[in-house]
Amino acid sequence: MIHWLKSPDNPELAKYIDCYWFLEKSPNAEGNNYPKLNPDPAAHLIVTLPKQIFQYKSDSDVTQVQGSHWLFPYGNTYELDHSKPVACIGIKFHVGALYSLPQLNALQGKAMQAFVNSTCAINVEEMFASDVTLSVKAQCREIELLTLARNSPDDCCEMLDNLCRPWLLKSHEDKHSEITRRILPLLSNTVINELGKILNCSQRTLERSFLKVTGLTLKQCQSMNKLEAILEFLYLREKSEIDWVDIAYQFGFSDQPHLIRYLKKQLGLTPQDYARQRGFTIDVYGGVDSL
Numbered sequence: 001m002i003h004w005l006k007s008p009d010n011p012e013l014a015k016y017i018d019c020y021w022f023l024e025k026s027p028n029a030e031g032n033n034y035p036k037l038n039p040d041p042a043a044h045l046i047v048t049l050p051k052q053i054f055q056y057k058s059d060s061d062v063t064q065v066q067g068s069h070w071l072f073p074y075g076n077t078y079e080l081d082h083s084k085p086v087a088c089i090g091i092k093f094h095v096g097a098l099y100s101l102p103q104l105n106a107l108q109g110k111a112m113q114a115f116v117n118s119t120c121a122i123n124v125e126e127m128f129a130s131d132v133t134l135s136v137k138a139q140c141r142e143i144e145l146l147t148l149a150r151n152s153p154d155d156c157c158e159m160l161d162n163l164c165r166p167w168l169l170k171s172h173e174d175k176h177s178e179i180t181r182r183i184l185p186l187l188s189n190t191v192i193n194e195l196g197k198i199l200n201c202s203q204r205t206l207e208r209s210f211l212k213v214t215g216l217t218l219k220q221c222q223s224m225n226k227l228e229a230i231l232e233f234l235y236l237r238e239k240s241e242i243d244w245v246d247i248a249y250q251f252g253f254s255d256q257p258h259l260i261r262y263l264k265k266q267l268g269l270t271p272q273d274y275a276r277q278r279g280f281t282i283d284v285y286g287g288v289d290s291l
Helices: 124-129 142-151 153-168 175-186 192-199 203-214 218-235 244-250 256-267 271-277
Strands: 002-006 017-025 044-047 053-057 062-066 069-071 078-080 086-093 119-121
Touching (some): 017 153, 044 142, 062 119, 086 142, 256 271
Antiparallel strands (some): 002 017, 069 119
């Protein structure tokens, strides 16, 4: 298993891109063949070979997509199929970043809500070709990018910078994106009903702007962030170190049973099952994993 993650150094790009990541699993590699992908309010641009198949399975649905694609914000835990070899590069965007990129054909004329819990196949060459120089265009095919990611992560990130910079610099923020940018840092430790007072803005305006930019409600995004924080907290500790009563209190649950019901609903596993398995993936795409 090869897996790396790097943040863009350029502050202009870092405003919209959280990180670049690379994942490759060879045919005989050990690890979980069906890792889980926890809910994520951010969008990912997945770059892979044209014949590579991706399957995103939730309790209620199975989505299959071939080749490079957008994975838009999703509220369900997905089970992936890594029983066969897989190699892909990811560009993880900050929450709400796509709203500021109206030149993306996939988004034009549609509300962000329409893309939540969905994927969209893309042609990488067509997506970047009109904005990059000829020297960069010659290297933006999937196979060249994946080879670069495998052999030289730093050079791959530099190439991704060169590909993304032209269309990210065309981004435009309005009052809705500015309000959302102010909300996001507060969501992890602020009661939603208190946001209006802190930001000197009506609650209705906050809710409307955030939904317009991210496609999610404030409550949905906060719940996703809480789940990620809990899983990362658990992942970094041995089973013997985990005190479920203390964790319930730390993360704002009324009691331990409330935490247990929450995790079972979100993951399909009880906390004890999660702690025991440890093959469960916190976030293969742009996050911490145990593969």
